[in-house]
Amino acid sequence: MKQKEIMLNTLRKEDTALLSELNADEIGNEHIGTSIETPMKKNAFDMSNDEKIKKIEFHFKEIMETLGLDLTDDSLKGTPNRVAKMYVNEIFSGLDPANKPIAKLFDNKYQYNQMLVEKDITFYSNCEHHFVPIFGKAHVAYISNGKVIGLSKLNRIVQYFAKRPQVQERLTIQIAKELQTVLKTEDVAILIDAKHLCVSSRGVEDANSATVTSFYGGKFANETTKQEFLKYVEMKTQY
Numbered sequence: 691m692k693q694k695e696i697m698l699n700t701l702r703k704e705d706t707a708l709l710s711e712l713n714a715d716e717i718g719n720e721h722i723g724t725s726i727e728t729p730m731k732k733n734a735f736d737m738s739n740d741e742k743i744k745k746i747e748f749h750f751k752e753i754m755e756t757l758g759l760d761l762t763d764d765s766l767k768g769t770p771n772r773v774a775k776m777y778v779n780e781i782f783s784g785l786d787p788a789n790k791p792i793a794k795l796f797d798n799k800y801q802y803n804q805m806l807v808e809k810d811i812t813f814y815s816n817c818e819h820h821f822v823p824i825f826g827k828a829h830v831a832y833i834s835n836g837k838v839i840g841l842s843k844l845n846r847i848v849q850y851f852a853k854r855p856q857v858q859e860r861l862t863i864q865i866a867k868e869l870q871t872v873l874k875t876e877d878v879a880i881l882i883d884a885k886h887l888c889v890s891s892r893g894v895e896d897a898n899s900a901t902v903t904s905f906y907g908g909k910f911a912n913e914t915t916k917q918e919f920l921k922y923v924e925m926k927t928q929y
């Protein structure tokens with residue numbers, strides 16, 4: 691499998707400069723994001739979820755009709771409402787901070803001071819340039835700074851940020867920053883290995899490529915610690 695690796699510890703100045711020289715089509719096709727925060731309007735939550743569903747349903751019906759589809763067909767007539775509910779309640783529910791997992795921390799009673807790796811977290815997201823799926827595995831790790839987090843919360847934090855229109859680089863950084871904030875430590879590592887359907891099913895139609903992004907904060911920037919993390923990620927499960 692071909693992979694391109696993108697390191698995200700620092701946003702490079704040359705990338706930012708390059709961005710301002712590209713037009714909207716080029717930005718989309720090159721899959722370049724503009725900021726770490728998901729670009730949101732100030733009034734993003736003035737409308738209720740029900741109002742959003744009604745509005746999306748109306749506009750998605752317009753899109754389908756514009757494409758020439760017959761919305762009186764039994765199979766198609768419910769689609770605009772289904773898509774609208776899926777957008778708001780499921781695949782883009784991570785846009786709403788009200789859905790952010792509340793991370794309860796526990797005392798590190800065992801004094802466990804090695805890295806903890808939660809690997810192979812399956813996630814589904816969507817490319818913000820094409821609104822088609824990105825899916826793959828996220829591997830996250832941290833070294834406790836006195837507190838520990840429930841393992842399922844690591845999974846939920848990944849899912850929360852995945853349920854947004856995304857670019858993989860931003861997804862990686864958003865998960866890393868959230869874990870650093872919640873766990874009150876810089877010592878966080880993320881590796882995401884994902885497939886983008888906008889690359890495999892359209893555009894260059896490369897069905898075999900995958901994209902790897904990584905983040906190594908604090909102690910993980912140390913080569914030995916980073917290699918230990920990567921070794922655990924590569925380790926075949928024995929059960």
Ligand SMILES: [Zn+2]
Nearest residue numbers: 817819820888
């Ligand atoms: Zn795309």
